[in-house]
Amino acid sequence: KLLFAKFWIAFIVLLLGCYYYLGCVYQDIGDIVGATDAFLKALNINPQVINDTERLTMIYENLAECYQSQGFYDKAMEMYRISYKTNINHNEEKNILFSLQGIGEVFMYQHQWDSAAYYYNEIIEKSRAIGDSSWISIGISNLAHVYYNQKKYPEAYHTALKSIHNNNEDKDVLHSVRSVPFQSNAHRVLRNVSRWHFCRHLRTW
Numbered sequence: 001k002l003l004f005a006k007f008w009i010a011f012i013v014l015l016l017g018c019y020y021y022l023g024c025v026y027q028d029i030g031d032i033v034g035a036t037d038a039f040l041k042a043l044n045i046n047p048q049v050i051n052d053t054e055r056l057t058m059i060y061e062n063l064a065e066c067y068q069s070q071g072f073y074d075k076a077m078e079m080y081r082i083s084y085k086t087n088i089n090h091n092e093e094k095n096i097l098f099s100l101q102g103i104g105e106v107f108m109y110q111h112q113w114d115s116a117a118y119y120y121n122e123i124i125e126k127s128r129a130i131g132d133s134s135w136i137s138i139g140i141s142n143l144a145h146v147y148y149n150q151k152k153y154p155e156a157y158h159t160a161l162k163s164i165h166n167n168n169e170d171k172d173v174l175h176s177v178r179s180v181p182f183q184s185n186a187h188r189v190l191r192n193v194s195r196w197h198f199c200r201h202l203r204t205w
Contacts, residue, residue, distance in 0.1 A: 013052075016042050020059055023066075032066050039063040053090040057083040057099065064102055068109065077106045097123055097135050104142060108149070117146045137163040 023038035042059050064079035084099035086092075104119035123139035140163040147156035 012045055016045050016055070016059075019045070020055070020062075023059075023062060027062065027066070032069055036063065036066040036070075039066065053086060053092050054095055057086050057092070057095055060086070061098060061102055064106075068106060073106050073110055077103065080106065093126070093130050094132070094135075097126060097132075097138075100126070101138070101142070108145065111149070113146050113150055117143060120146065 019038050019042035023035045023042065026032070026035035026038055039059055039062055043063070060079045060083040064076040064083070067073070067076035067079065080099055080102035084096060084103065087096040087099055100119050100123050104116045104123070107113075107116035107119065120139050120142040123142065124136055127133075127135035127139060140159055144156045144159035144163065147153075147159055
């Protein structure tokens with residue numbers, strides 16, 4: 001019985017992984033409906049037996065992204081909050097930041113700037129607590145986006161520069177942005193910072 005139980009759990013983990021990767025492939029080719037279906041099938045396998053919080057929360061977060069891209073913000077928020085709660089329960093300090101990032105993004109899409117800023121400040125605070133400078137910069141960059149969308153261009157500009165300084169980014173970029181008007185400059189700085197953060201924080205399973 002013990003051997004069968006181990007085999008069954010291993011099979012479930014494998015099947016869950018297959019559905020997860022299938023969902024990722026569908027996402028990559030732009031088939032959001034197919035991706036949503038695959039991620040839901042992964043969660044319906046009985047995720048309670050999976051002793052891997054990161055795998056489970058990644059499924060919730062990818063599913064949230066699918067809902068978000070379709071404008072189903074309530075469902076997206078629900079998935080991100082489940083991910084957040086799961087990470088809290090398992091004391092996954094680093095993975096909590098991904099959940100907070102997702103919650104903040106949903107608020108951004110809904111133009112709820114104050115709520116988005118709250119969660120981005122949470123990212124900054126928790127990142128400082130664990131000493132992760134890269135995530136501190138992500139939180140600061142997110143906060144700059146909030147200011148930019150509120151048309152607070154000077155605040156967006158200076159906040160984006162804080163993100164660059166925090167990571168000791170390309171000094172040529174820092175030199176070139178200082179003499180450009182706030183609005184166009186903030187947009188360029190934010191675009192470059194976001195691209196760098198995205199590339200650095202791609203997660204693989």
